[in-house]
Amino acid sequence: MNLNSKLPDVGVTIFTVMTHLANENGAINLSQGFPDFDVPPDLVNRVFHHMRSGSNQYAPMQGVLGLRERISEKVDALYGKQYDPISEITITAGATEAVFAAITAVAGPGDEVILFEPAYDAYVPAIRLNGGIPVPLNLRVPAYRIDWNEVREKVSSNTRAIILNSPHNPTGSILDETDTAALIEIVQSTEKEAGERLCRI
Numbered sequence: 001m002n003l004n005s006k007l008p009d010v011g012v013t014i015f016t017v018m019t020h021l022a023n024e025n026g027a028i029n030l031s032q033g034f035p036d037f038d039v040p041p042d043l044v045n046r047v048f049h050h051m052r053s054g055s056n057q058y059a060p061m062q063g064v065l066g067l068r069e070r071i072s073e074k075v076d077a078l079y080g081k082q083y084d085p086i087s088e089i090t091i092t093a094g095a096t097e098a099v100f101a102a103i104t105a106v107a108g109p110g111d112e113v114i115l116f117e118p119a120y121d122a123y124v125p126a127i128r129l130n131g132g133i134p135v136p137l138n139l140r141v142p143a144y145r146i147d148w149n150e151v152r153e154k155v156s157s158n159t160r161a162i163i164l165n166s167p168h169n170p171t172g173s174i175l176d177e178t179d180t181a182a183l184i185e186i187v188q189s190t191e192k193e194a195g196e197r198l199c200r201i
């Protein structure tokens with residue numbers, strides 16, 4: 001059967017390329033997070049315990065409630081932010097699935113999503129598979145910081161999301177309070193404009 005790729009120009013990921021090269025050359029592989037330690041015995045025991053206790057059925061779609069509750073407590077303890085484990089927390093199989101679901105939820109055909117290059121390589125395919133338009137902005141060397149004036153210029157009525165991560169992968173740069181303040185200022189004025197547009201409609 002002939003399968004037509006939806007993203008024919010997307011090649012092999014950089015992780016696969018680097019891991020292959022590292023294996024071939026016997027080099028230390030810094031490109032992927034392979035743990036160089038065993039699974040902690042307590043974790044193995046807990047998995048064993050739960051499997052023996054009959055936890056072998058489908059989990060609820062949004063994840064087991066006990067896990068969502070512990071995550072809510074942890075986020076509160078770490079960041080002082082309260083999220084409702086029932087309606088505001090969903091468990092996914094890793095960050096890639098979460099990012100894909102979030103992009104799919106907000107970005108459809110013709111919608112724009114701003115991201116910062118160099119970017120984690122799952123973002124652009126996720127945007128494009130949803131018919132969206134990636135709007136890549138370059139981080140500023142040498143510290144790989146965001147140029148918020150550029151973000152301000154690129155935010156339009158078509159913008160549906162701005163993808164940020166801190167520490168940033170792959171540069172390791174960290175957002176500080178001035179970044180957060182700039183983001184809040186841009187997003188707040190955009191919300192106001194979006195609200196006004198909605199009122200006009």
Ligand SMILES: Cc1ncc(COP(=O)(O)O)c(C=O)c1O
Nearest residue numbers: 093094095096097099120165169
């Ligand atoms: C920014 C970023 N997004 C997504 C991922 C992928 O995470 P996961 O393996 O949980 O899907 C990584 C992994 O390093 C990452 O750094």
